[in-house]
Amino acid sequence: MPPTLSTVNPSQGPTTGGTTVTLTGSGLTGATAVRFGSTPAASYTVNSSTQITAVSPAGAAGAVAVTVTSPTGTSNAVTFTYVAAAVPVITGVAPTSGPTSGGTSVTITGTGFTGATAVNFGATPAASFTVISAGQITAVTPPGSPGGAAVTVTTPGGTSSASANAYFFYAAPPVLNAASPAQGPTAGGTLVTLTGSSLLNAGAVLFGSTNATSFTVVSSTQITVTAPPGTGSSPITVITPGGTSNPVGFAYVAPPTLAGLAPNSGPTSAGTVVTLTGANLATATTVAFGTVPVAFTVVSDTQVTAVAPAGAAGPVTVTVTTTGGTSAGLTYTRVATPGI
Structure with a gap:
């Protein structure tokens, strides 16, 4: 009694061949041939009396009859359809830039990605890629040189062409x-x-x-x-x-602070050397008596000496300005010289 076939899965594939299909039926033990139309399968394996796996040969677009032959005869036919694979088209790459060291995960969008066999960045294959769907691939960039690299996808239908939407730009490290x-x-x-x-x-x-x-x-x-x-x-x-x-x-x-002035008073004339003590004084840029900046010397982070300017009798506020800001003021009092 000849073998019988009930299903072929998948029931279609590209004209370039290479599709692995599963044939189910009965009486398949001892099969001597599997044909797609009149063309022998590229290869086949008899898994059991009810199952064979076969690889489709190349064929013209359209439906063909798949049959199994054994010493007892040739089976009924099940239909396999050859589909002309479309050339893939890339419509977007995101992100569009990354380091020259590679390793950027990129999402490629477009059409015709089913069965993709290669993704290239310029002439260099992607470090890895995964076909998510006919319209999306994720790929990891390989190392590259600074500048633009055309991204291409290759499928049984061909290789996508370079376009403005299909570039990845390698950036040199800052x-x-x-x-x-x-x-x-x-x-x-x-x-x-x-x-x-x-x-x-x-x-x-x-x-x-x-x-x-x-x-x-x-x-x-x-x-x-x-x-x-x-x-x-x-x-x-x-x-x-x-x-x-x-x-x-x-x-x-840190902002400067003032803790003391010595002396804290002096004459209305200029020239009194005043020692300012506090904290965070090392980067002092200005010492001011009121609004008047004066000559000063940074002795340490806790001490500055300054020369008091001339001024009217009475109190005046002394401040220190550093890279960290301006301190709160301390009072220096000018005392008028008593008259004779």
């Missing part, structure tokens, strides 16, 4: 050379100029682990950024599609 100024108050607000290279398309500027909320990419070699509040040493880094830059130093300076 490099920082300097931050100016390299310190500022703990309250933040210092406008810092960063210089370096490959700074375009920066997505974040960090002071330590804190994101700066305000920055401007001036050029590929310069960024201006407003320092957020912080304390201590907070190295600055820049993040771009090319990766994270090397750090450059930035230090937060």
Whole structure:
């Protein structure tokens, strides 16, 4: 009694062949041939008396009869349809940029991706890829050189053509050379100029682990950024599609405080040397008696000496301004010289 066939699954495949199909039926033991139309299967395996797996040969678009032959005869036919595979088309790549080191997970959208056998970035195969559907592939970028790389998908229907929507741009890693100024108050607000290279398309500027909320990419070699509040040493880094830059130093300076003046009074004439004591005085930029800046010497982080200016008799407020801000004032009193 000849074999019988009941189903073929899947029931269609590309004209290029290579589809693995499962044939079910009965009396399949000892099969000597599996044919798609008049063409022998590329290969086949008899799994049991009720199942054969076969690989379709190449064929013309359209339906063909699949049959199994054994020593007892040839089976009835089941239908397999050859479908002309469409050339894949890419309509989008996201994200469109990433580091030259590779490793970016990219979603490719378009049509005709079923059966994709290759995804390339320029001439380099993707590190890996997964066909999600006929309209979507996820791929991991290989390493590449700075610049644009055409993304292509190859299927049994052919290879997609390059288009404006099918490019991935490799970005060189950002490099920082300097931050100016390299310190500022703990309250933040210092406008810092960063210089370096490959700074375009920066997505974040960090002071330590804190994101700066305000920055401007001036050029590929310069960024201006407003320092957020912080304390201590907070190295600055820049993040771009090319990766994270090397750090450059930035230090937060605590605001100055004054604890005492010695002496705390003097004549209305100039020249009295006053010793100011306190904390966080090392970066002093100004000592003022009222609104009048005076000559001064930073002795240590806790001591500054200043020369009192001439002024009217009475109290005047003494302040110290440093990189960390301006201190609260202490009172210095000018005493008029008694008349004769």
